[in-house]
Amino acid sequence: MKPLRIGLIGCGHIAKKHLATIQKNKDLFQLTDVCDTNPEQMDVVMQDYQLNNITTHISTSSLLSNKELDVVVITTPSSLHYGMVQSALQFKKHVIVEKPLTLNLKEVDHLIQLATLKQREIFVCHQLRYRPIFQEIKNKIMHNAFGKIYSGVGLMRINRSSPYFEEATWRGTWQTDGGMLCNQGLHFIDLLCWFMGDLASIQGKIVNTRDWKETEDIATAILNYRNGSIATIYSDIVTNPSNIGYLISITAEKGTVSISGPNFNQLERFYLDGADLTETLAPLTTDTEEHSYMYQAIYKQLVKEDTTSSMISPTEARKSLECLFGIYQSSLLSKEQAIPMKQFATTDMTNMFIKGSERHD
Ligand SMILES: NC(=O)c1ccc[n+]([C@@H]2O[C@H](COP(=O)([O-])OP(=O)(O)OC[C@H]3O[C@@H](n4cnc5c(N)ncnc54)[C@H](O)[C@@H]3O)[C@@H](O)[C@H]2O)c1
The missing domain is CATH 3.30.360.10 (Dihydrodipicolinate Reductase; domain 2)
Incomplete structure (x- = not known):
């Protein structure tokens, strides 16, 4: 099975965790695009994660215009999540968005409806x-x-x-x-x-x-x-x-x-x-690979290997x-x-x- 093509918007603190996780799960996700309104911030992650053959964007709509992208990760400040998830769904992308999904309950309800209408999934990063x-x-x-x-x-x-x-x-x-x-x-x-x-x-x-x-x-x-x-x-x-x-x-x-x-x-x-x-279960606390497990579960849901409802749905x-x-x-x-x-x-x-x-x- 081919990896899903993924783009990331917002190259700050938590983006690093997502980039490291995508790199660990290369067989499932291929990073092709990144976006940040601050090009210096984008340069830092490009270097730190040795990102080659990646298209960079300084606007969300430019990244979303890439028809090849299957999934978009949104790691921008919380108040931007609503508008960006909405745009990504309009462009028919699946979305992985950082918590909180939005700062407003009516917006959550709108996104739930829009995702159904566009037949795309939203996954909210409650990775624990x-x-x-x-x-x-x-x-x-x-x-x-x-x-x-x-x-x-x-x-x-x-x-x-x-x-x-x-x-x-x-x-x-x-x-x-x-x-x-x-x-x-x-x-x-x-x-x-x-x-x-x-x-x-x-x-x-x-x-x-x-x-x-x-x-x-x-x-x-x-x-x-x-x-x-x-x-x-x-x-x-x-x-x-x-x-x-x-x-x-x-x-x-x-x-x-x-x-x-x-x-x-x-x-x-x-x-x-x-x-x-x-004592028997204490060793489980040392396994903190939850980001990888979350991405693996998202992959299975998107390729329909798993048809149960998502644990991190909106x-x-x-x-x-x-x-x-x-x-x-x-x-x-x-x-x-x-x-x-x-x-x-x-x-x-x-x-x-x-x-x-x-x-x-
Ligand atoms: N799941 C977790 O454990 C976890 C941990 C930390 C943060 N978060 C969440 O992640 C989100 C980001 O937090 P952070 O600490 O990484 O923030 P940050 O400020 O470090 O990074 C945000 C990045 O978004 C960029 N950005 C701002 N506006 C943009 C726009 N319009 N288009 C593209 N890029 C834009 C900024 O330049 C910056 O690089 C928040 O919603 C926060 O709640 C989640």
């Missing part, structure tokens, strides 16, 4: 769903091995100080980034959503401790699920002097699983039905965005937010903080 340890947890949940899920915990305690925000001006604004939970927190929120089921309501509270940026840096939430289980979230980017990391934990009728560490690399407990599987991505937006809306209005939500955009939060952690009422 492909990490073997998280696959193991999900499989056990799907086969009801844990019995009734009672509760979940999601923690993120990391440090992102001013140099991080100065490096790229789109970060830390409601309009272009969407906040700390959206940028750094969306992965653990997505995992919690994937494990715990459908949400019924959310009570959230966010705080901004730094008046040189618009968005939150501390967040807490109580999540209530339709099946009666509950979860709690605590997340911050002000942990000093450096990252502690992440934690996801699930407490259930027949087991407990807890995984933590700087990169979810410490399995604290995997106890199931009277058996302690922690419909799935909508669920984690709804959870995130529910926390924001609940905090904005100081009341419990019912799920599902029909509409919300991160720009709704523009007046949330005047200065420091004060509310704008």
Whole structure:
């Protein structure tokens, strides 16, 4: 089978991960085009990844005009995703887009409709769903091995100080980034959503401790699920002097699983039905090749080797965005937010903080 022809738009930080993954999976994907409005940025990746015989573009439409391209990867700042995914679908390309899919629920719904109309797929990079340890947890949940899920915990305690925000001006604004939970927190929120089921309501509270940026840096939430289980979230980017990391934990009728560490690399407990599987399953945490597994799964779906529905479809991505937006809306209005939500955009939060952690009422 011939590799699919792939182009990449946005040659910044995360693009490097995609380029390295495409190179590792040359038999499945052939990179033919790259695009960035900043030619210097494009030169850097061309050199670093020794990209030869690649067509470079400084405009999205120029790249999308290449009729030979099957798939486009979008790794630009978050607020550009919607317009670029839309254009790619209009040009009949399949799309791999970085999280968040968009910063607006109505836009998500429009993209879902457009992809159906154009008969093209959108894959949203919630790559942790492909990490073997998280696959193991999900499989056990799907086969009801844990019995009734009672509760979940999601923690993120990391440090992102001013140099991080100065490096790229789109970060830390409601309009272009969407906040700390959206940028750094969306992965653990997505995992919690994937494990715990459908949400019924959310009570959230966010705080901004730094008046040189618009968005939150501390967040807490109580999540209530339709099946009666509950979860709690605590997340911050002000942990000093450096990252502690992440934690996801699930407490259930027949087991407990807890995984933590700087990169979810410490399995604290995997106890199931009277058996302690922690030592047996701990080696799975060292397999962090999830980007490759994600690209391999995308390939299989596009060539129809796998006809099951994608784990990273826009419909799935909508669920984690709804959870995130529910926390924001609940905090904005100081009341419990019912799920599902029909509409919300991160720009709704523009007046949330005047200065420091004060509310704008
Ligand atoms: N999945 C993950 O683990 C993960 C990790 C980091 C970032 N991200 C997401 O990836 C996206 C990019 O983040 P980043 O940190 O790589 O950003 P970045 O600022 O490092 O890179 C963005 C690149 O896009 C280019 N760009 C801007 N406007 C453009 C346009 N109109 N056309 C073409 N190129 C354009 C910029 O010049 C820059 O090179 C964000 O949505 C972020 O949330 C995901």
